[in-house]
Amino acid sequence: MINNTAEKLPTIAILGGTxxxxxxxxxxxxxxxxxxxxxxxxxxxxxxxxxxxxEKLSIDSITGLQNNDAACQADICVLTVVATAHQAALQGLKLGLKGKILVDATARVEFRDPKPPKPPSAARIAQDMLGPETKVVAALQNVPSHLLKQNLGATIDSDVLVFADDKTAASEVVKLVQAGGMRAYYAGDLDSAIVAEGLTAVLIQMNKYYSVKTASIGINGLDV
Ligand SMILES: NC(=O)c1ccc[n+]([C@@H]2O[C@H](COP(=O)([O-])OP(=O)(O)OC[C@H]3O[C@@H](n4cnc5c(N)ncnc54)[C@H](OP(=O)(O)O)[C@@H]3O)[C@@H](O)[C@H]2O)c1
Incomplete structure (x- = not known):
């Protein structure tokens, strides 16, 4: 579904989006x-x-830039570099991310031996590295890439936990995630995001046990 309203949508940079x-x-x-x-x-x-x-979508609104240029030109940035490069990637992005929301999707879990990581959460580390002029929001750790690519334009069966110290930034990310066809809920501060990283370890083990690639999470009992 294409957005035909007059509202100008923010530009999203996906850092490590390849x-x-x-x-x-x-x-x-x-x-x-x-x-x-x-x-x-x-x-x-x-x-x-x-x-x-x-080409896949028959559009021309997706462009490509080096990470730092992408961050500078975007309104909201989403970090999807490989988890082992999380801190290294952030080192070079501090200036480009100033004054912006950074959505950190990092789950520091090894695919071969999935174990919940120890605190602090990757997003807390990011917030400490970037300082208060960047609002870090943790989200999307539990959405498998295989699921994202299915039924584009339709809602996928995956709930997204959104963590941030700044609730206004969290609300903006909840809306963004919903626009991408996922249910999304504020779930706590950046320290609590360690739980979402741990859940990724659980989901990988479930994927392996049940021979699928799409295990995800669902939240019950919220009337929102
Ligand atoms: N895969 C999933 O299903 C999934 C689900 C939820 C969350 N996540 C999280 O999303 C993030 C990305 O996962 P992924 O599976 O997409 O990773 P990936 O395919 O292994 O790597 C993503 C990108 O990271 C960049 N990269 C690799 N080494 C780097 C380095 N040393 N410095 C900076 N960038 C580097 C590469 O981009 P360039 O070579 O183009 O720079 C690469 O295309 C991870 O933190 C993961 O935990 C993944």
Whole structure:
């Protein structure tokens, strides 16, 4: 469904958007009208991913830039670099992320031996590194990349826990995630985001046990 209203949607940069998780998010938001910038360490790789996704959707609103340029040009940034590069990637992005919301999707879990990580949460580490001028919001840790790529434009069966110290930033991210076809709920502060990272370890073990790639979470009892 394309957004035809007069409202100007924010530009979303997906930093490290060339891997497994980033492209599904990019396609979901592009499908409903958000301008998307794919970020990469390499400009050519960012361009190649943007071109591939545009062709898939028959659109031209996805562009590609190096991560820092992508952050500078976006209104909201989403971090989907491989979890082992989380802190290294953030080092170079501090200036570009100033004054912005950073949605941190990082779940520091090894696929081969999935175990819940120890606190502090990746998002708390990000917030401490970036300082108060960036509002870090943790979200999307429990949404498998395979699910994101299915039924673009339709709601997927996955609930998203959204964590932030700043509830206004959290509300904006809840709306963004909902626009991408997921249910989303505020779930606590950045320290609590360690639970979402741990849940990713649980979901990977369930995927392996049940031979699927799409295990996700659902929340009951909220009338919102
Ligand atoms: N995969 C999932 O189903 C899933 C689900 C929920 C959350 N997540 C989280 O989302 C994040 C991305 O996961 P993914 O599976 O998409 O990862 P991925 O495909 O392994 O990697 C994503 C991107 O990270 C970038 N990268 C690799 N090494 C880097 C480095 N040293 N410095 C900076 N960037 C580097 C690469 O981009 P360039 O080479 O283009 O720079 C790569 O395309 C992780 O934190 C993961 O926990 C993943």
């Amino acid at each position: 891997g497994k998780e980033g492209p599904g998010l990019a396609m979901r938001w592009a499908t409903v009208g958000y301008p998307i910038i794919i970020g990469s360490r390499k400009l050519e790789k960012a361009h190649a991913t943007a071109t591939r996704l545009n």
